[in-house]
Amino acid sequence: MTSLPFRDINVHASASHYAFTSPSTPSAPTLVVDRPTGDLRLNDGALLGGKRVSSIAGILGMIRLRLDKYIIVITKAQPMGRLKGHMIYKVIATEFLPLREQPLHDPDEDTYLALLKTFIKSGPMYFSYSFDITNTFQRQSQLDQSQPLWKRADDRFFWNRFIQSDLIDFRSSGTRQHHGHQPDVDPYILPVMFGMLEIQTTRINSTPLTLVLITRRSRHRAGTRYFSRGIDEQGHVSNFNETEQIVILNDTTSGLGGFAGGGGMQNGKVGGSGGKEVQIMSYVQTRGSVPVYWAEINNLKYTPKLQIRGVETAVSAAKAHFDEQIRLYGDNYLVNLVNQKGREKRVKDAYEQMVKLLVSSPSERTQQDQLSDEKFHVVEPSGRHQTMDRLHYVYFDFHNETKGLKWHRAQLLLDQLNDALEKQQYFRGVDMPADLEGRLEVRNHQTSVVRTNCMDCLDRTNVVQSMLARFALNRQLVDLGVLPRGQTFTSDEDFEILFRKLWADNADVVSRSYSGTGALKTDFTRTGKRTKAGALQDLQNSITRYAKNNFMDGPKQDAFDLFLGAYLPRANQVFVDSRPLLVQSIPYILAFSIFFVLVGTFTRQLPDAAILPVRIFILFWLVVGGWCLNFIYSNGMLYVNWPKLNPRPWATEGYQEAISNVRKDKVIGNLVTRHDRTLSTARYTNAEEGKKRIE
Structure with a gap:
């Protein structure tokens, strides 16, 4: 039986399961996903009782969210062209098949689903049924072509590897009823x-x-x-x-x-x-x-x-x-293009320090050019002893060299790398x-x-x-x-x-x-x-x-x-905004103040109307708007839209610092402190920076 993914899959849905079959390979076992447990099994022959729902281009994967598990199927794929006769497709549309028959509505679950749908829709994802697009031609030439496509895929670029893990685990170890390897699952696993x-x-x-x-x-x-x-x-x-x-x-x-x-x-x-x-x-x-x-x-x-x-x-x-x-x-020829002056210099220095720590007895040289202060900075090992001596660091100050639209000067970097490029060659194969x-x-x-x-x-x-x-x-x-x-x-x-x-x-x-x-x-x-x-x-x-x-x-x-599985949904609510209400409301007050200033400025006045009250009204809202704008800018970390699932450590620190500054604010400090007794920093610190799924 072929280990290449099926090009056509029919989905049959019933109250008790989803069944996946390939009409072009009727002898292949049916893949069954039981509802609502999500248990996988293989069934010889068709399952009765499931009305055919649709035909799909492939299974993208399965994912468990807060309340339910979903099978993500590719419903529409666009042909992008042939590579050595193999058609490559782009994922255009997907559908989420819930395992619960009666979906439970919950704000967090809906947010998770919305995040995933937007992500999949915007992400350019590609696949092929018969060609391994995750590996370069050179790596492909060294792989065992008889292996299933998903086993040959480069782990780094197997983008749906995490959501395929249910199928991959079932393939490797089966279930209590089906012990051991299940090679018949291979054609359902599609690397993207x-x-x-x-x-x-x-x-x-x-x-x-x-x-x-x-x-x-x-x-x-x-x-x-x-x-x-x-x-x-x-x-x-x-x-x-x-x-x-x-x-x-x-x-x-x-x-x-x-x-x-x-x-x-x-x-x-x-x-x-x-x-x-x-x-x-x-x-x-x-x-x-x-x-x-x-x-x-x-x-x-x-x-x-x-x-x-x-x-x-x-x-x-x-x-x-x-x-x-x-x-x-x-x-590896490490070409570093960050600036050698200003804030980027610290990143340049850190990279160079790292290379020096890695290569044994590094020797440095700087090559001068008649037209500029510094052209290249090169860190190379002076003697070849260990693996890390295969690193060659080359620094090129890109912005400085090409300023004034002198972009032809970027060619100087190529001249510097010329010997290395000659030596490195390229891959060439013949059919x-x-x-x-x-x-x-x-x-x-x-x-x-x-x-x-x-x-x-x-x-x-x-x-x-x-x-x-x-x-x-x-x-x-x-x-x-x-x-x-x-x-x-x-x-x-x-x-x-x-x-x-x-x-x-x-x-x-x-x-x-x-x-x-x-x-x-x-x-x-x-x-x-x-x-x-x-x-x-x-x-x-x-x-x-x-x-x-x-x-x-x-x-x-x-x-x-x-x-990608860097965060696993749990029962606690994570999308709640825990900032003090007053802090949350300031952008809205700013919007109101802009609106009132515009109303006061552009509303037509009656000929005998007093001008002073209108001017005081506009001035008042200008002052309020100016204060709000200054407050938001001064406490910017409170208004950045931070990731909520895996909070960044510096976001947590910055949040605490900004809140303590707000409490000292002469205008609203007391109000924030008074309404802040129950404030939780769950928004930033939930669950030890998100559980990592170690595969």
Whole structure:
């Protein structure tokens, strides 16, 4: 029996169970989920008594909330294109099937459901029934292709791993009635990836090829910009993304059209234009937050407060992080793009101190340039003794070098990395037409990776990554003979536009999931020039980011924690606002005061009406509004929309500090103290920072 996921599943619902069957594989056992317990079992043959509800594209997973358990099914999936003949889909719509027949309405349960539905709807999630999109081509070439798809999936990018854990546990150990392994469950387990995926069939110098860009977002330490920074104890960093740029040559099975008419079989060989070998080349890069314990604390100021804990305390976490990176990718070239002046300097210094602690007997050098004070700062091991000596730290002051719209100067970083890029190569494989499992004959490996970061790992990072991708792609096309030596694909205008669009789209997708807006500086990525219109768009995005990061990211972070299993719902109520009523009401008083000022200013006066009372009225509400605005800004931590499920430690500390300041306030201090006797800080401190589900 095939271990690939079913392409078609019917759901039958009855008062006692949900039954899942695959009409195209009638011999396969039926997966039954008993109601309301959620117990799983396999049934040979169809179950009678369940009216057919719907046909679905797959099971996303199962999740237990406060009062009930739900099966999340994918009801609509959009084809995104073919990759080596395998169709890739995007999740468009899902449905939550409750296990209780009579749903119990509860404000917290409804909030949990709303969080999850919004999250799934906004998150770009992709899957394939027959191709492993969580692994790079290089990793796929080293895996056992006979394993079920979910077992081959890279754990970091198996986005629905937590909500699939019921099915995976049942697969591994069965139940009291069904002991042992249950391989018949494999086709119901569908791994989903979160990130960016675009497949473009195009041509360069009249050579047809497929250009693919995939960015996979790690499910570990996932979250939003200011609520997820740095590293955790397990060595996972925030906003970790792996980007793979793929070029497929002589392939007639890619793109949306699938198998091209007449081109599929030529000269008795499958999948070739004129029987040429199908060539696959891929180039991989990573990005991730600076691997020390650090945070930026929202307080309604435009630039949040920066907090860095002692670097020494994070050494074991950083070692775990880089151990994994080196095991997976080989040598790591750590390109750091944060500023060397101002507030970002502390993050730069902490990163450099961490690398020095990790590599044995580090040697440092600074390379000068005629045009600027400092160009590069490099930390390298002087002798090669241990694993961590495969880290090579390169600092580039991106903002300083490119200021005044001199963006061509970013090329200096590439010149600095040139030897490393030459040495690291790229992955190249050739299709083996006789191999039924679609294995590749590997001709070349990528031996190292460039890990790029700025403060957010978004805007500067994407500009540099697109430049590295351009370098690799030019080299691949020359090596294949598609471009003559010394020529770059810039000479083909249509291809150049397509390449820029792919990387600008990538920037926007990664940025939207972390910061809430598209990326900054994408005018440079899209057009190759920094424009005034682009700078205005950046200003608009920056203002939107400020509003979203302060007032909307709390619930978004809660949705991440809920979906990925970083928080398990419990009986206690967590969405109650425990701030003193007076503190809660001040934004409303501010809104009223603005309204009354506008009414007083724009209401038409009778000719003989006295002006003084109206002026006093406007002045009074102006004073009230000004005081409210000052109060909110001075006590910003009370008005940030914090995550409520896994409260951040600095939010708890800041909350306590702000409340004690409010109690000393000359105007409302006494009122707050009087009504504050029963105040609970449950809003911030609930349940030991959320139970972690250790898988």
